Amino acid sequence: MYPPELVKPMREDLTRVGFSELHTANDVEDALKKEGTTLVVVNSVCGCAAANARPGAAMSLDNSKKPDHLVTVFAGVDREAVDAARANMVPFPPSSPSIALFKDGELVHMLERHHIEGRPAQIIAENLKGAYNEYC
Numbered sequence: 449m450y451p452p453e454l455v456k457p458m459r460e461d462l463t464r465v466g467f468s469e470l471h472t473a474n475d476v477e478d479a480l481k482k483e484g485t486t487l488v489v490v491n492s493v494c495g496c497a498a499a500n501a502r503p504g505a506a507m508s509l510d511n512s513k514k515p516d517h518l519v520t521v522f523a524g525v526d527r528e529a530v531d532a533a534r535a536n537m538v539p540f541p542p543s544s545p546s547i548a549l550f551k552d553g554e555l556v557h558m559l560e561r562h563h564i565e566g567r568p569a570q571i572i573a574e575n576l577k578g579a580y581n582e583y584c
Contacts, residue, residue, distance in 0.1 A: 450493060450524050459522060461502040462489060465509060467518040473532035476521065480536055480553045484516030485584045487576075488533055491522045492544035496565040501545035504564070504572025511577045513584040515549065547576065551583050 459469060467489065470476050479486055489505050491497060508514070521529040523544035534542045536555065543561035550556065557579035564572060 449527075452525075455493065455522060455525055458491060458493060458498070458502070459520070461498075462491060462505065462518075462520045465506045465518075467505075467520045469526075470519050470521050470529045470533070471526045473528045476519075476529050476532035476536070479517060479519045480550055482517055483552060485556075485580075486517040486519060486550045487515040488548045488550065489518075489520040490530060490533060490544050490546045490548075491520050493524060494544065496561065497545040500567055500569050500572055501547060501564050503569035504576065505547060507569055507573035508576035508580070510573075511580055513577075513580045515580065515584055547572075549576070549579050549583060556583050 463469060470479055489501065491502065521533045523530050537548050537558060540558050540560055545564055546561060547559040548555055548557065559572065559575060
């Protein structure tokens, strides 16, 4: 587990653009039960989360269509919430960071770490915008 003061600015990268933090399994289940589309970002302390995933997720919101709900869980911090989120991302193996789009509780689009690592934030944003245009 990482100390709160270390992850605070990493959390704020997403909360300042409208993401809500989920800390428990119940939080995750409640979020995924909501009608409409929900974007879930599994945040991380790694460099590819800082350089690619968080900026890409934020940039993706500059689109005419976007998810109804924006939520995030933090790997290595919110273990219960991360485990619950990942359980809903099956058949994809656990990875951090990762970004998933759900529609009415069903997984419809997934970006695993290998889709994020080494790719510019703009590419991640464009990928997510394509998913929003299809599902939102």
